[in-house]
Amino acid sequence: xxxxxxxxxxxxxxSGCTEFKTFYKVGQTKTDLNVDQAQCNRAAADAYxxxxxxxxxxxxxxxxxxxxxRMEQYDINEGPRYTAARNCMVEKGYExxxxxxxxxxxxxxxxxxxxxxxxxxxxxxxGLRTEGGGRVLIDLSKPI
Numbered sequence: 001x002x003x004x005x006x007x008x009x010x011x012x013x014x015s016g017c018t019e020f021k022t023f024y025k026v027g028q029t030k031t032d033l034n035v036d037q038a039q040c041n042r043a044a045a046d047a048y049x050x051x052x053x054x055x056x057x058x059x060x061x062x063x064x065x066x067x068x069x070r071m072e073q074y075d076i077n078e079g080p081r082y083t084a085a086r087n088c089m090v091e092k093g094y095e096x097x098x099x100x101x102x103x104x105x106x107x108x109x110x111x112x113x114x115x116x117x118x119x120x121x122x123x124x125x126x127g128l129r130t131e132g133g134g135r136v137l138i139d140l141s142k143p144i
Contacts, residue, residue, distance in 0.1 A: 017101065018100060018101055019098050019099060019100045019101060019127075020098070020099055020101065020127060020135060021096060021097070021098050021099075022096075022097060022099065023036075023037065023089050023094040023095070023096060023097075024094060024095055024096075024097040024099075024118060024121070025092070025093050025094045025095070025118060026118050026119065026120055027117060027118060028094075028117070028118050029116060029117055029118070030116075033094075033118075036089065036092050036094070037085075037089065039088075040084075040085045040088035040089050040092070041085050043084070043085075043088055044081045044082075044084035044085035044088060045081060047080075047081075047084055048077040048080045048081035048084055049077065050075050050077060050078075051075060051076050051077045052073055052074070052075055053073065053074060053075075053076050054071060054072070054073050055071070055072045055073075055074075056069045056070070056071055056072075057069065057070045057071075057072060058070075097121060099121070099125065099126065099127050099137070100126050100127070101126060101127045101128070101129070102126035102127065102128055102138065102140070103126075106126065106140055107140075110143040111143060111144050112128075112138035112139065112140070112142065112143055112144060113138070113142070113144050114128075114136035114137065114138060115136070115137040115138060115139060118137070119137075119139065122139075122141075124139050124140040124141040125137055125138070125139055125140075126138060126140060
């Protein structure tokens with residue numbers, strides 16, 4: 001039973017590694033995406049700067065008496081800031097897409113050139129992890 005649970009957790013963890021989500025706009029380079037994302041993040045941060053709120057929650061003993069307090073801090077502008085940045089990217093023509101990572105059997109020992117400018121997404125487009133932890137896109141229909 002313990003072995004099945006550990007195996008199940010491993011499969012669940014690995015299943016999250018089969019695709020990635022990103023903003024995507026046909027014809028844009030990675031540099032274009034980064035510049036637009038930075039501009040949107042800056043505009044969102046200006047519109048919704050961090051606003052840290054402190055809440056105090058009572059801690060009760062077994063008789064229902066307050067014996068202490070627990071402090072909790074959070075940024076009440078985090079959600080609106082995230083939404084503003086996402087909406088800004090949409091206004092710039094980007095959409096949120098999910099791109100699969102290439103499977104070993106798809107690569108089959110062939111080499112591919114990384115795609116510099118975002119193409120139309122087709123089933124032959126997939127992502128590869130780079131040694132530095134980044135990602136590049138390749139087109140499986142165009143081996144080199």
